[in-house]
Amino acid sequence: xxxxxxxxxxxxxxxxxxxxxxxxxxxxxxxxxxxxxxMLNAVNLTIIAFGAFIPTLKVQGSVIALIVLAVAAAEAxxxxxxxxxxxxxxxxxxxxxxxTMRD
Amino acid sequence: xxIPDALPFINLRWDDLLFIILSVVLVGSGLLVVTLRxxxxxGLAMMVCFAAxxxxxxxxxxxxxxxxxxxxxxxxxxxxxxxAIMLTQTKAAxxxxxxxxxxxxxxxxxxxxxxxxxxxxxxxxxxAVAAPIRTGTAILARVLFDQFVLPFEIVSVLLLAAVIGGIxxxxxxxxxxx
Numbered sequence: 627x628x629x630x631x632x633x634x635x636x637x638x639x640x641x642x643x644x645x646x647x648x649x650x651x652x653x654x655x656x657x658x659x660x661x662x663x664x665m666l667n668a669v670n671l672t673i674i675a676f677g678a679f680i681p682t683l684k685v686q687g688s689v690i691a692l693i694v695l696a697v698a699a700a701e702a703x704x705x706x707x708x709x710x711x712x713x714x715x716x717x718x719x720x721x722x723x724x725x726t727m728r729d
Numbered sequence: 730x731x732i733p734d735a736l737p738f739i740n741l742r743w744d745d746l747l748f749i750i751l752s753v754v755l756v757g758s759g760l761l762v763v764t765l766r767x768x769x770x771x772g773l774a775m776m777v778c779f780a781a782x783x784x785x786x787x788x789x790x791x792x793x794x795x796x797x798x799x800x801x802x803x804x805x806x807x808x809x810x811x812x813a814i815m816l817t818q819t820k821a822a823x824x825x826x827x828x829x830x831x832x833x834x835x836x837x838x839x840x841x842x843x844x845x846x847x848x849x850x851x852x853x854x855x856x857a858v859a860a861p862i863r864t865g866t867a868i869l870a871r872v873l874f875d876q877f878v879l880p881f882e883i884v885s886v887l888l889l890a891a892v893i894g895g896i897x898x899x900x901x902x903x904x905x906x907x
Binding site for chain 2: 631642643646647655664678686688689693697702704713719722
């Protein structure tokens with residue numbers, strides 16, 4: 627099982643679906659960011675699995691995964707600081723109460 | 730006494746056993762991340778999820794990425810998320826409702842997405858090799874700092890820009906224009 631690419635890809639698919647559900651369903655902005663992290667990690671798992679099982683790709687897979695890791699760190703920094711900045715103005719982390727633009 | 734190649738009674742190889750354990754931990758903690766009511770527990774479950782992923786990376790033969798996963802995700806991003814949670818949690822805020830009203834359609838959509846991914850994976854021939862190829866750190870370093878040195882430098886500039894942007898966005902505006 628650990629020697630088949632399909633198992634890793636399906637596992638990554640499940641993790642991505644969980645992240646999608648969390649992003650669509652949670653009310654808290656930080657929960658949504660955590661769901662995005664889950665999705666990014668699922669993609670990273672896919673890249674690593676392809677790198678390990680496709681011979682023409684092998685080292686490049688790890689290189690791409692490392693770069694994705696760094697970009698994810700940058701994304702988390704900016705995303706969380708935006709959430710904190712909004713929280714400072716609106717006093718709530720719940721996204722469905724961010725409806726100022728509607729009025 | 731030598732350790733046998735496979736588990737004694739059910740004839741399961743050790744790496745398969747590890748894969749199953751790590752997958753169960755990964756999916757279980759992932760579900761906890763999106764369903765738990767207390768958001769701090771969500772953050773802690775996320776750390777478990779990242780740890781299981783690091784184990785999977787090591788299992789599939791990418792030890793350097795596994796180490797980077799532990800350093801970056803468990804060490805840095807989780808702490809950042811936990812800080813943000815504690816900065817934005819008020820006593821009044823423990824929300825009555827964890828989910829939006831669209832939670833059920835979202836669950837259906839996510840399940841359909843996962844099913845589609847599984848069907849596609851099952852129906853495609855990837856020309857994969859029978860056993861994972863291990864990526865040695867020495868050759869990875871050589872490729873990263875030789876062939877991919879420009880993306881590496883661009884990523885470092887991106888990180889610097891993100892850090893400056895994060896400080897700028899999160900700092901209080903006291904004397905600047907409102």
